[in-house]
Amino acid sequence: MTRGALRVSNSTGATGAIRAGATGLIFVAPALVLYAAFVLWPLASSVYYSMTDWDGISQARWIGFANFERAFADKIHLASYLHVTLYILGTLVFEVSFGLFMAVLLNSDRPGFALLRALFFSPVVLSMSAAGVLWTFVFDYRTGIINASLKGIGLADWAQPWLSQPTTALLCVMLVSGWKFAGLYMILFFAALRRIPRHLYEAARLEGAGPVWSFFNITLPLLKQNVLVAVLLAVTGGFAGFDLFFTMTNGQPYNSTEVPATWIMKQAFDNDQLGYGIALTVILTGVVCLISLIYLRYAERSHVVEY
Amino acid sequence: MAKIEFDRVYKNYGDTPVLHDVTLSIESGELCVFVGPSGCGKSTLLRMVAGLETVSAGEIRLAGRRANELPPPERNVAMVFQTYALFPHMTVAQNMGFGLKIRGVPAAARTAKIADVAKALQLDGLLDRRPAQLSGGQRQRVAIGRAMLRDPDVYMFDEPLSNLDAALRIQTRLEIARLHQMTRRSMVYVTHDQIEAMTLADRIIVLNRGRVEQVGSPMELYDHPANIFVAGFIGSPKINLLEATVTEQGFAIGQVPLAAAGIGARLGAKVTLGIRPEHLAIARSESEATFVSDVALVERLGGETLVYAQSPVGGDLLILKVQGKTSLKPGERIPVVIEPEHLHFFDARGARLS
Amino acid sequence: MLPRTHALTRRAFSLLALGAAAWGSASLPTLAAPAEVRITHSMTGGAQKEAFDAIVAAFEAAHPDIKIKQIVYDDDLYSDTGLITQLKSSSPPEIYFQWAGAPTQRDAREGFAMDLSEALGAEGWKDSFIAPAFSQQMGVLNDGKPYLVPITLDVTNVIWYNKQIFKEAGIAPPANWAELIDLTKKLAGKGETPFVIGNQELWPLGNWASHIASRVVPPADYEAAFRLEKPFNTPDFEKALNLVDEIRLAGGFNKDIAGLGADPAMSTFFQGAAAMHPIGSWLVSSAAELAEKDFDYDEFNTPLIDPAHPLKDSVIGTLTGFAVSPKSRNPQQAITFLRFFTSPENQVKWAEAGSFSPVKGAMEKAKLDPKTKAMADLLNSAGSLVPPPDTTYPVEVAEAYYQAAAYVAGGEKSPKDALVWLDDRVKTMK
Structure with a gap:
């Protein structure tokens, strides 16, 4: 009897679940349609076009994996990943670390500090292209203020064509990127710093801890979540980096500042090889997805801090 | 062991004065409680001892040495915060031992010391946990353990019980009292709760609006409050305060004349009479009564009963503390008698009269 | 237009x-x-x-x-x-x-x-x-x-020159390549910047370098290379890039050639900071907008390189x-x-x-x-x-050649190495 009753309840449960599933499908259908139309379809068509020879205008011609074979033989394309990796490492130093440093430094209620924070933040609101153009003037070999200043203090020999040498161009882009975004990370970290109770620092101070100890043993561990977010922003933003490279160096000199985004733009739109450009985009998407997955696996394991 | 002295200490935040002219000394080994309403400056005073706040004027001396400019670690004080100030990313053991680590105590010695203190505080099973996995009481014990490992000259407690529930509060209070008995170190304890002050303190310093109102042992403060503020702040339930007029025989509450000697005010002066609830009693008959009053409310606490009755001069209800149980009901008329040997008189400015 | x-x-x-x-x-x-x-x-x-x-x-x-x-x-x-x-x-x-x-x-x-x-x-x-x-x-x-x-x-490339600077240096537009190299040396010796080129987008020098190549390489070989039917690494193309290298060795190019934009380079020329600026006919309308009223300039075509070449007096456009x-x-x-x-x-x-x-x-x-x-x-x-290669042949091939020229002008690669690089580069293209 018990067994029979169990079986009955089981079978009604199963049909009930199917019925509930069908009803549920009706409710999610609009979202599914939108998702399919705006995410799945473009994704699928991108993958399709990545396997064609297509100039964006003529009929696309199916060529299988030829674009991908070409991509992995394209040395400038491969080098662009090295450059973007260097750039991201640079942004971690110039944007995230410097932003954190400034947040700690400017974390005070004393008069004037709010203004300093605002000044430091202000480049963030400037458009990327405007920043690029502005700094191109600063770095200019003949009329830029950097070389002018070096000449002014008697270091004329140090004046360089900053954006025209493979050794300095990428560094210059990193510096401008830092100037542009350190303020954003500063605000991000500043908000988190404000959440750390003052008593923690006081307790450490009474035990003889100095500011350096407190930074590495209190501030940094407690900002771990924010640092992880900042690193994710810097890494994914770095891969998407285009505007600064486009306005400052356009991938030059000698492709030394070529990053995936600039190279894709050149292939797809300058060289009218949309199929190849899309194949490069598919590769970039794969790389970013892979990095994000690795990152999420790591980030999920870290604890959320409660005070 | 350290004696703490305040010599004409002032503290301002910008143009806002926080402490005025504080002069007092805390003897070595004493448990001294700063008590007062919030904003009275008691925490600031404590933090000045720790070196977490600067001194605007005057001098603070530790063991006879000027300490104004002494960096906090050199003062050898330990502090227990209301919010515990535990590092959320460290284990209990790390939280307790980080000071030892900073001071370069070797790992083995550190572990042994932490184990000793943890055992004394019944934290021995919890050393690998993080603060978020502990109850409030356990967290506060970790904070106390950290202070103990500091082996300080002065323990400081900044409202350590405020974040705990009532039962834990009493238990932790007892632990602090035991710690004091065990170590005989100087302790400075800040609270806004006069019961904590009364139960723990060797000496209480009552602060109000940045000024010291009175310094004394709990019973001195209870029996001889220096002013209306202290009289009102110390004691629970609160002292009854009544308007009175000085007469030839003594004084009068409204139309009710009462005999008293040496009030120390001129004839006809308006004074404030203070009577603790246990010094008001219900007379056996109206003829023995000082005055007759209507019961407004009865609170039965078991061993004793609080009776709220109308004051003969109006204003706040009078509180009577009656031993044992009573069958009184609101609205009943009761004869009230004042025990004349326990009266406190305050002048118009609130200062105690003779 | x-x-x-x-x-x-x-x-x-x-x-x-x-x-x-x-x-x-x-x-x-x-x-x-x-x-x-x-x-x-x-x-x-x-x-x-x-x-x-x-x-x-x-x-x-x-x-x-x-x-x-x-x-x-x-x-x-x-x-x-x-x-x-x-x-x-x-x-x-x-x-x-x-x-x-x-x-x-x-x-x-x-x-x-x-x-x-x-x-x-x-x-x-x-x-x-x-x-x-x-x-x-x-x-x-x-x-x-x-x-x-x-x-x-x-016209996508002629050599514009600052008449004032030429006059002060006592030089006139060159009749052949040797004269161009001579006057470049002379200007460089006087501390002038002989040529300013903003080659960030590669076509400013690339156009000129391909015009030079079209005057050196036999027309059929030139066309075949850009159509990827023959290699670039030939003595003729090497000779063409050697001419670019001669200008570099004569101190001809501005130091920031590789990273400078085309518009800033033109402004530099208008400001009198360089003697010559190889660019297209649109400079005339830009000069009207950007140059000082008294800025005096003129142009000459890429001078004669090989009198025997069928396109010896060509114009690129x-x-x-x-x-x-x-x-x-x-x-x-x-x-x-x-x-x-x-x-x-x-x-x-x-x-x-x-x-x-x-x-x-x-x-x-x-x-x-x-x-x-x-x-x-x-x-x-x-x-x-x-015609310029980037409007005539596959753009990526034209761009690869421009890049090879940029390597030579910047002294990053020898003409020979640049052509080896170029053939390797176009290998991946169909």
Whole structure:
């Protein structure tokens, strides 16, 4: 009897679940349609076009994996990943670390500090292209203020064509990127710093801890979540980096500042090889997805801090 | 062991004065409680001892040495915060031992010391946990353990019980009292709760609006409050305060004349009479009564009963503390008698009269 | 007409505009009469637009049964999305602006552009243009049939020089390559910057370097290399890049050649910070806007390199023109307009507005300012026209050659190494 009753309840449960599933499908259908139309379809068509020879205008011609074979033989394309990796490492130093440093430094209620924070933040609101153009003037070999200043203090020999040498161009882009975004990370970290109770620092101070100890043993561990977010922003933003490279160096000199985004733009739109450009985009998407997955696996394991 | 002295200490935040002219000394080994309403400056005073706040004027001396400019670690004080100030990313053991680590105590010695203190505080099973996995009481014990490992000259407690529930509060209070008995170190304890002050303190310093109102042992403060503020702040339930007029025989509450000697005010002066609830009693008959009053409310606490009755001069209800149980009901008329040997008189400015 | 719209300068920022443009063209009103002829182009203003508007007004007055409607896009937007969206729509405009070379040939293949053999063959219309306009290499033809009515000839590279600096150095425009190297050395020795080139986008030097190569490499080999039918790494191409290297060794190039933008480089020239600036004919109109009034400059063609070479006195340039959509409603009326527009009298007006008309006699009859006149003379004296590789051959191949030239000019690679690199680079392209 018990067994029979169990079986009955089981079978009604199963049909009930199917019925509930069908009803549920009706409710999610609009979202599914939108998702399919705006995410799945473009994704699928991108993958399709990545396997064609297509100039964006003529009929696309199916060529299988030829674009991908070409991509992995394209040395400038491969080098662009090295450059973007260097750039991201640079942004971690110039944007995230410097932003954190400034947040700690400017974390005070004393008069004037709010203004300093605002000044430091202000480049963030400037458009990327405007920043690029502005700094191109600063770095200019003949009329830029950097070389002018070096000449002014008697270091004329140090004046360089900053954006025209493979050794300095990428560094210059990193510096401008830092100037542009350190303020954003500063605000991000500043908000988190404000959440750390003052008593923690006081307790450490009474035990003889100095500011350096407190930074590495209190501030940094407690900002771990924010640092992880900042690193994710810097890494994914770095891969998407285009505007600064486009306005400052356009991938030059000698492709030394070529990053995936600039190279894709050149292939797809300058060289009218949309199929190849899309194949490069598919590769970039794969790389970013892979990095994000690795990152999420790591980030999920870290604890959320409660005070 | 350290004696703490305040010599004409002032503290301002910008143009806002926080402490005025504080002069007092805390003897070595004493448990001294700063008590007062919030904003009275008691925490600031404590933090000045720790070196977490600067001194605007005057001098603070530790063991006879000027300490104004002494960096906090050199003062050898330990502090227990209301919010515990535990590092959320460290284990209990790390939280307790980080000071030892900073001071370069070797790992083995550190572990042994932490184990000793943890055992004394019944934290021995919890050393690998993080603060978020502990109850409030356990967290506060970790904070106390950290202070103990500091082996300080002065323990400081900044409202350590405020974040705990009532039962834990009493238990932790007892632990602090035991710690004091065990170590005989100087302790400075800040609270806004006069019961904590009364139960723990060797000496209480009552602060109000940045000024010291009175310094004394709990019973001195209870029996001889220096002013209306202290009289009102110390004691629970609160002292009854009544308007009175000085007469030839003594004084009068409204139309009710009462005999008293040496009030120390001129004839006809308006004074404030203070009577603790246990010094008001219900007379056996109206003829023995000082005055007759209507019961407004009865609170039965078991061993004793609080009776709220109308004051003969109006204003706040009078509180009577009656031993044992009573069958009184609101609205009943009761004869009230004042025990004349326990009266406190305050002048118009609130200062105690003779 | 559109100086900076080489394939290499085209950028697509706004794919969104694609959608917007599609809406715009789809909702054009259709009127029964008069017949509407829509013309899409990227002249947003200036003297050329004024001249064009005047000719359109004259045409409408003469042909009351035809109404002209102009659909105007900004330069970059036009070449990225504006034009193609219209061509792919169900009612493409009757007339559209296009570059000769690869774009026109593509349009011919895709059926966007109409075969104009019949129209141009009638009443001697084709013969009213200068002969090189319909030469095979200039890209108006596809399979020998014309698909574009040429309207403007742009010289994409001559060497502009600062007359003041030349005068102070006591030098004159060179008659041959050796003289160019001599005067470069002389200028460098005086502490001047002989050449300023903003090669960030590669085409400014690339155009010149390919013009040099076209004068050194046998024409068939040159064409075959850019079509990837033969290698670049040949003694002839090496000789061409050696000439670029000679300029570098003479201290000819500005130090920041590799990273400088094309516009800042031109400004540098206008500011008198360099003696020479190799760039296209559009410098004239930029000078009017950007240079000081007393800035005195002139130009000379790339001097004689090899007297035995068939293209020894060539000029490098590109044609632009109007194509007709075969799928549009009124192609015949469109041809009527184009005949009107390319009539000698209208082309004189067109030339006076600053365009290099490919119609016979137009430049001679037009009242031109001295700079434009000098440029017209240079074109007239040219033995042949050579198109820039980026409008003629696969763009990625042209760009790879430009990059090789950039390596040499920057001293990063020897001419030989640059060609080895180039052949390796184009290996991945089909």
